[in-house]
Amino acid sequence: MGRLADVGMALRDQASLSVLTEDVIKTSEIEGEQLDVESVRSSIARRLGVDIGALAAVDRHVEGVVEMVLDATANSKAPVTRGSLVVRMARRLVPHRLFRRVRIKVGGWRDDATGPMQVVSGPVGRQRVHFEAPPADALESETRRFLTWANSESTEAPLIKAGLAHLVVRHSSSV
Numbered sequence: 001m002g003r004l005a006d007v008g009m010a011l012r013d014q015a016s017l018s019v020l021t022e023d024v025i026k027t028s029e030i031e032g033e034q035l036d037v038e039s040v041r042s043s044i045a046r047r048l049g050v051d052i053g054a055l056a057a058v059d060r061h062v063e064g065v066v067e068m069v070l071d072a073t074a075n076s077k078a079p080v081t082r083g084s085l086v087v088r089m090a091r092r093l094v095p096h097r098l099f100r101r102v103r104i105k106v107g108g109w110r111d112d113a114t115g116p117m118q119v120v121s122g123p124v125g126r127q128r129v130h131f132e133a134p135p136a137d138a139l140e141s142e143t144r145r146f147l148t149w150a151n152s153e154s155t156e157a158p159l160i161k162a163g164l165a166h167l168v169v170r171h172s173s174s175v
Contacts, residue, residue, distance in 0.1 A: 013050045020044050024069045030166065035062055044070070076158070080150045082143060112136040 021041045028035045038056035043066040045052045075084075110117060110133075117133040134142060146165070154161055 013048065017041065017044055017048060017050050017052070020048075020069065020073070023073075024066055027069055028065060035065065040066060080147055082147065085143070085147075109139050110136050 021037065021044055024040045024044070025035055025037060036056070039058045039062045041052065042055040043058045043062055044050075046055060046058075047066065047070060078084075112135060116135065118129050119131040120127040120129050122128045150161070150165055156164070
């Protein structure tokens with residue numbers, strides 16, 4: 001019976017590894033980002049203690065996304081807080097090397113002192129604005145409204161509510 005239990009545990013570990021790998025890959029694709037599947041799989045396997053043989057190289061960004069998804073999965077029943085949105089996510093998703101080059105207030109609200117926060121591409125003088133964030137002075141009140149909604153009792157299934165939250169946050173101020 002011990003061998004059968006070991007096989008069952010190994011199958012459960014492999015299934016968890018597959019599901020979590022796909023979850024991380026699909027989560028990133030929603031954001032238009034393509035992560036290396038083997039890097040994601042290696043990162044998750046290492047964290048779960050699953051032996052998959054040779055591990056692929058993993059960069060800091062993949063580690064951050066994996067950590068964020070595993071944290072969200074493990075704490076899915078916990079209320080969403082300002083800390084979980086701002087501090088924990090920013091520390092995982094923004095590589096530490098950027099903190100040295102760009103002044104980022106982790107856990108603090110940004111300001112619009114140098115203009116609105118935008119995601120842009122293209123050569124100087126011909127940049128294309130892909131996204132402009134809501135004005136900084138609206139962040140605190142909008143975040144409070146979002147947290148109240150996210151933590152309220154709902155008739156929607158949690159997955160539907162998560163999708164709605166992503167849609168609202170992602171597309172509320174696209175340019």
